[in-house]
Amino acid sequence: MRVALFVPCYVDQFYPQVAIATLQVLERLGCEVHYPARQTCCGQPMANSGFEHLQHGCNELISELFDGYDYVVGPSGSCVLHIKHHLHANNEQAAARIRSRVHEFAEFLTDILKVEKIEAHFPHKVGMHQSCHGQRGLHLSQMTELVAEPFSKPEQLLRMVEGIEFSTLDRKDECCGFGGTFCVFEESVSAKMGKDRVADHARNGVEVITGADMSCLMHMEGILRRQKRNIRVMHIAEILNSR
């Protein structure tokens, strides 16, 4: 199975350890992983700011670099969702193939690889952050607004980890307030949302906040460090790669 590793720009630049963990877990699970080195960004920062028409440069790069693989996998629900919904290119057939083959890391493990066992050890109390685009966009887990059976693909994987404990949050799936460029253009509300999310985890004894989207975790990390709280953030791939 040939898998192209899609590493979102901010993960590439600021959280290389998340991409490394993603790569290593996929390889351990038997995938032949390729990293197209010229990749940059999914184009979402422009598109969510109202400039979707400026993302064609990114689109052309993605459709050139990621076509021809069985799957494209990335450690960020939001960026993956953006490609799934908004990737269009001169080579529209390539774009369509990529749209149908791109997966967020956790759902790739549960739905495509159908992982039932993972050798990982992580003796910490974690709080799950449900990133909105992964949850409500990709349906990685059930949404509290709906009258429907609960499930969570990231949690399904984490339950295979030895020694892990889960905290229950007061608000299970409220947005952290990152929102891409929202975090600077609506600074006060964004930061307040992040502070409230972090406080929920703290109140419930969380040691490590984890989730399937590094951008939300980056936002909460910024707040945790400013408040000098003794709570870390880790992408789910890092926990699944802990031995």
Place this chain on the structure above:
Amino acid sequence: MSVEEQMIVPERKHLPTGEHAQLAEMFNRDEDRVNWHDETLWWIRQKRDKAAWQIPEWEWLRQTASGIKDYVLDNLHTLLQQFEAQAIANGATVHWAADAEEHNRIVHSILQQQGVARVVKSKSMLTEECGLNEYLHEHGIDVTDTDLGERIVQLAGEAPSHIVLPCIHWKKEEIGELFHKYLGTPEGNADPQYLTGAARMHLREKFLTRKVAITGVNFAVAETGEFVVCTNEGNADMGTHLADVHIACMGIEKLIQKREHLGVFLRLLARSATGQPTTTYNSHFRRPGPGQQLHIVLVDNGRSKQLASDDFRNSLKCIRCGACMNTCPVYRRSGGHSYHYAITGPIGAILAPNLDMKKHADLPFASTLCGSCSNVCPVEIDIHDQLYKWRQVLSQEGYAPKAKAVAMRGAAWVLSKPALYKLGGKVARLVLKYVPWLAANGLNPWYKQREMPAPPRQSFGEWYAKNHKQS
């Protein structure tokens, strides 16, 4: 005019001006108040969840409601004609208003014909949208809003901050002070039951002396020409039963085809709005009583334009339950007035730009696009997708701030060139490492309440080139 009435000057103060981000920043200066506002509305969201979970077929109901509204929007022209014919046959007078101005003129002319200068009005977001209170005030007509929450904001000279809970931003102690000033309640009394009793007495005098009552409309039934007004306080009924003339103002999208469809919508409305199984009063109005008049004003005000747009027509399905506001993490932490429009929150943010793009260009950006609004919406409006689409329209039409447009063009250029992106990333990491103050300063909104990410020694791309065979 009684002494009490001379005391009351319900002229509305000007709404705070500014863009959503600025107004929200002002709201956030009092963090305790933000917490209180957030928790109050979250409690209502939880009540809504409990009520929804009591209906096993909840999601089916939402789909059905959305489907019924699809039919209505596809056949609006014929259903409106059917409704008009039935309403006239029932003895009502039907008026058509193309826009807010015409709506206000029609209502005013009916009041002039009746020779009245005082009127009671139950809650109607349409009249808020049209600015009816201000218009009538300018023409010397005194409007008493009879919904308790609306009366509170009216006495305070404010607009409602929420379409279902107009004074949700007011604390009971503040209402006690307001009532002390205007209704003469004892100073320091903030007992909700007492204050509600005082408001009842105050409003009763209005109900008894007004000859014309204005109401909104929640649902109008095409096959029968009747309409339904939902209130928890019975104030619409009290107003209309005691008046000689009833003026009902409705947007043309309020229509449903059949009376039996109410069985879907009334189940959804109150549960979505407040978590109640049903609204206390769902009153059907069909024909005027002997010697009375019933006027129905059908208002377009931009709705036809919205109907013609594939991307935005779904917003016309809205039944004004307010669930999207209660669930919206941004609304709860920015307050309704930061939306500077009659319909606040996520639904307001997709309705307002249709009326005035320039004035409301900021509203579709007052969202993280988390999607919770679309999930609670009882008629399945794709609210967060429409917010995204409005963003594209607004920037294409030239309503994006210049600095943002320049920044986005720069980002798009760098991100389309792999070598430039890698260089840019490296420079950014070096800056964060060696000259952090260049980013970690007061000019960077991120840094105001958040630390910058700690810059790693190398990017993933650099690590991969060194440690992994290139593909």
